Amino acid sequence: MRLVLALCLALLALPAQAVQPDEVLDDPVLEARARALSKEIRCLVCRNESIDESNADLARDLRILVRERLVAGDSDAQVLTFLVDRYGEYVLLRPRFTAGNAALWLAAPALLLLGGGVAVVFVRRRARIAASPGAGGPDRPLSPDEQARLDALLKDGGGR
Amino acid sequence: MNAEFGHLAVILAFMVAIVQMAVPLTGALKGWQNWMAVAVPAALLQAALIALSFASLTWAFVTSDFSVALVANNSHSAKPMIYKISGTWGNHEGSLLLWVLILTLFGAAVALWGRALPGRLKALVLSVQASIAVAFLAFLLFTSNPFERLAVPPLDGNDLNPLLQDPGLAFHPPFLYLGYVGLSMAFSFAIAALIDGRVDPAWARWVRPWTLAAWLFLTIGIGIGSWWAYYELGWGGWWFWDPVENASFMPWLFATALLHSAIVVEKRNTLKSWTILLAILAFSFSLIGTFIVRSGVITSVHAFANDPTRGMFILLILAVFIGGALTLYAFRANALRSDSVFSLVSRESALVMNNLLLVVAALVVFVGTVWPLVAEMATGRKLSVGPPFFNLSFTPFMVALAMMLPLGAILPWKRARPGRAMRPLWGPLALSVALGALVWSLQTGGRMLGPVGAVLATWVLLGALADLGQRARVGKAGAGEVLRRLGSLPRADWGKAVAHGGMGVMIFAISAITAWQQEDIRVVQPGERFAFAGYELTLERVERVEGPNYSSDMAFIALDRDGRRIATLTPEKRFYPVQRFPTTEAGIDLGVTRDVYVVIGEQQPDGGWVVRSFVKPFANWLWAAVAFMALGGVLSLTDRRYRLGAAVRPAARAVPAE
Numbered sequence: 001m002r003l004v005l006a007l008c009l010a011l012l013a014l015p016a017q018a019v020q021p022d023e024v025l026d027d028p029v030l031e032a033r034a035r036a037l038s039k040e041i042r043c044l045v046c047r048n049e050s051i052d053e054s055n056a057d058l059a060r061d062l063r064i065l066v067r068e069r070l071v072a073g074d075s076d077a078q079v080l081t082f083l084v085d086r087y088g089e090y091v092l093l094r095p096r097f098t099a100g101n102a103a104l105w106l107a108a109p110a111l112l113l114l115g116g117g118v119a120v121v122f123v124r125r126r127a128r129i130a131a132s133p134g135a136g137g138p139d140r141p142l143s144p145d146e147q148a149r150l151d152a153l154l155k156d157g158g159g160r
Numbered sequence: 161m162n163a164e165f166g167h168l169a170v171i172l173a174f175m176v177a178i179v180q181m182a183v184p185l186t187g188a189l190k191g192w193q194n195w196m197a198v199a200v201p202a203a204l205l206q207a208a209l210i211a212l213s214f215a216s217l218t219w220a221f222v223t224s225d226f227s228v229a230l231v232a233n234n235s236h237s238a239k240p241m242i243y244k245i246s247g248t249w250g251n252h253e254g255s256l257l258l259w260v261l262i263l264t265l266f267g268a269a270v271a272l273w274g275r276a277l278p279g280r281l282k283a284l285v286l287s288v289q290a291s292i293a294v295a296f297l298a299f300l301l302f303t304s305n306p307f308e309r310l311a312v313p314p315l316d317g318n319d320l321n322p323l324l325q326d327p328g329l330a331f332h333p334p335f336l337y338l339g340y341v342g343l344s345m346a347f348s349f350a351i352a353a354l355i356d357g358r359v360d361p362a363w364a365r366w367v368r369p370w371t372l373a374a375w376l377f378l379t380i381g382i383g384i385g386s387w388w389a390y391y392e393l394g395w396g397g398w399w400f401w402d403p404v405e406n407a408s409f410m411p412w413l414f415a416t417a418l419l420h421s422a423i424v425v426e427k428r429n430t431l432k433s434w435t436i437l438l439a440i441l442a443f444s445f446s447l448i449g450t451f452i453v454r455s456g457v458i459t460s461v462h463a464f465a466n467d468p469t470r471g472m473f474i475l476l477i478l479a480v481f482i483g484g485a486l487t488l489y490a491f492r493a494n495a496l497r498s499d500s501v502f503s504l505v506s507r508e509s510a511l512v513m514n515n516l517l518l519v520v521a522a523l524v525v526f527v528g529t530v531w532p533l534v535a536e537m538a539t540g541r542k543l544s545v546g547p548p549f550f551n552l553s554f555t556p557f558m559v560a561l562a563m564m565l566p567l568g569a570i571l572p573w574k575r576a577r578p579g580r581a582m583r584p585l586w587g588p589l590a591l592s593v594a595l596g597a598l599v600w601s602l603q604t605g606g607r608m609l610g611p612v613g614a615v616l617a618t619w620v621l622l623g624a625l626a627d628l629g630q631r632a633r634v635g636k637a638g639a640g641e642v643l644r645r646l647g648s649l650p651r652a653d654w655g656k657a658v659a660h661g662g663m664g665v666m667i668f669a670i671s672a673i674t675a676w677q678q679e680d681i682r683v684v685q686p687g688e689r690f691a692f693a694g695y696e697l698t699l700e701r702v703e704r705v706e707g708p709n710y711s712s713d714m715a716f717i718a719l720d721r722d723g724r725r726i727a728t729l730t731p732e733k734r735f736y737p738v739q740r741f742p743t744t745e746a747g748i749d750l751g752v753t754r755d756v757y758v759v760i761g762e763q764q765p766d767g768g769w770v771v772r773s774f775v776k777p778f779a780n781w782l783w784a785a786v787a788f789m790a791l792g793g794v795l796s797l798t799d800r801r802y803r804l805g806a807a808v809r810p811a812a813r814a815v816p817a818e
Binding site: 020024042049050053089091092094100103104105112116122123124 | 394395400401501502503509513516520523524527528531535539543544547548549552553556682683761770
């Protein structure tokens with residue numbers, strides 16, 4: 001399955017490495033923020049790689065850009081907004097919660113509620129049958145059909 | 161001539177598959193014994209023909225027969241032999257042939273060892289199997305012929321992508337395919353049961369080993385792929401939520417759910433129609449996975465549009481099998497009444513919860529994977545869904561699963577009292593909370609991931625032990641009695657405990673490596689020494705080394721701790737001239753509690769080299785966890801009840817009504 005991933009990496013990987021020593025900021029707090037932000041930003045020419053992982057030249061440019069904005073005093077949100085204005089929402093690896101993406105973000109809770117509802121109804125129905133005597137519960141008398149089968153089994157001399 | 165024989169064998173197998181699809185089905189519907197009997201020899205013949213054609217393709221690769229287009233495009237005479245062989249399936253056409261080979265081998269296995277299987281069920285199962293083979297063989301013959309010849313053979317081949325020239329990736333696809341195709345067996349049994357109109361514990365007993373085997377192979381295959389990414393891609397990542405990874409992960413999640421719900425059918429004769437639906441969904445997601453990877457649709461809608469034949473063909477296969485199966489299910493599922501009952505707190509309810517969490521988690525992965533495609537087709541917006549989304553929306557399901565696992569696994573069937581069931585678990589709960597507090601107080605920095613991971617992992621791990629302990633009456637019986645009981649526990653119980661323990665180890669490894677990884681990037685001159693995370697590293701020298709089909713810059717980096725030499729790491733930067741492609745080979749010092757992971761980058765103008773060093777805490781525990789899960793699968797698979805009399809279909813229900 002990784003064949004395709006590998007093939008695409010092959011097409012796109014350039015002889016450079018992810019974060020380079022010359023990019024690293026002197027301020028460790030800013031650098032940590034830059035690294036965290038980099039994991040949220042897509043390398044636009046890559047296949048599903050963040051700029052933090054990517055070897056592509058464009059990723060390097062974006063990493064430097066992110067650091068420049070942080071040094072200039074931008075908040076994390078401002079940096080992301082700046083990038084989205086420039087490159088579109090394609091650049092975000094975590095889509096924003098907007099009307100257009102509501103279905104994506106609500107999928108997990110909605111499916112869980114739906115599935116949970118079905119499961120609860122199912123289990124409770126089973127439990128109710130179990131609790132009520134006379135309908136499938138262990139104490140229910142045998143139906144005539146079952147009685148006939150039981151008689152047949154007993155006549156067999158206790159099975160094989 | 162060799163390639164033509166291979167091609168001819170595929171064509172013959174295609175025709176045999178058509179016969180195997182139609183004749184036994186007709187026989188089963190009409191009740192004609194001799195028509196049903198066609199299934200067995202047809203399945204064997206089909207497998208033999210595909211094996212022959214696969215062998216001839218492998219032979220073309222081994223002998224570097226560049227007149228075959230596939231070999232010329234994907235191989236090279238200087239390539240090491242193992243990669244010539246693995247190159248057979250390191251491409252689209254060859255991997256499809258491997259897919260079909262595994263499919264037919266599984267069919268043959270049913271034909272050979274399914275003697276005890278009721279004749280009608282066997283005929284139906286083999287007929288459904290053959291219909292899958294017909295679809296994929298048609299795909300192979302009409303769009304992806306691996307035996308195409310070149311009019312003018314080149315002097316040498318284009319070589320295999322260097323990233324794939326690696327022992328990990330040589331065996332990654334076959335294992336995944338064994339898993340995908342193994343799920344086709346569960347699918348065939350499900351369809352046969354729907355046609356047949358009956359599902360009983362004997363049916364579940366036949367399906368479960370196949371599901372277990374498929375799950376086992378998927379687990380190993382995903383594990384190998386993750387391990388390969390860890391050491392080969394150069395930054396020690398092991399999971400990327402890439403669409404092609406998700407393509408293998410979704411079937412795994414469904415297989416895990418199916419595994420558990422089939423237990424309920426086998427032991428309690430209920431959850432039947434749900435289990436059938438899960439079996440259909442599990443294989444459907446294998447097909448979807450194949451579609452995602454083979455059509456390139458997720459990479460870009462446009463890649464799909466450029467070569468729509470293959471994509472449309474797989475889409476057609478998807479529509480026919482998934483649509484057909486679900487339609488059949490809609491009409492027939494009502495015939496499968498479940499008659500046993502259970503209360504709100506019971507093992508059955510716990511397994512329903514397990515299924516709910518696993519299936520919803522898988523569907524969330526699915527939504528995230530296809531969302532960019534859906535959004536682009538619906539509104540033309542281009543957007544990305546990457547690891548930050550999946551980590552956020554997938555993790556809660558696994559946390560919930562881990563929280564309920566130990567209790568659910570220990571609850572008795574049918575009706576349980578929570579207070580009583582919790583009794584053996586108070587100890588593990590207290591211990592795991594204590595350990596979490598300890599981890600929290602020891603760690604610097606405020607991330608909760610480490611402590612929370614430690615609590616959950618210990619809870620799951622000790623819960624698995626407590627389960628075994630309870631079965632062996634630890635604390636109630638003498639030591640000799642406990643040992644005797646442990647020794648005589650069914651292997652399935654050991655398998656359950658080991659696999660669940662593996663899940664605990666996995667949780668710990670993932671939290672530890674994510675929370676506590678350390679990283680360092682710097683330019684180092686040859687001979688220079690630097691300190692990192694309590695180690696001293698010395699870049700001794702960088703040498704030019706020639707491999708069979710590549711040249712490499714190999715660095716020798718000495719790893720010391722407290723003045724003692726631990727290891728000399730040799731990270732490499734390779735260049736494959738035929739494909740004009742560079743790769744990195746990490747230098748890793750494996751350890752029980754941490755890996756020291758070093759890669760080298762570019763040489764700088766001043767003669768220094770970029771060196772990236774990582775300490776990856778408990779990285780090996782990840783692979784150990786995969787191994788534990790796989791071992792659990794093997795133990796369950798070799799349980800006595802699957803080796804003996806699995807096919808006895810009792811006339812009356814096997815489960816007593818109490």
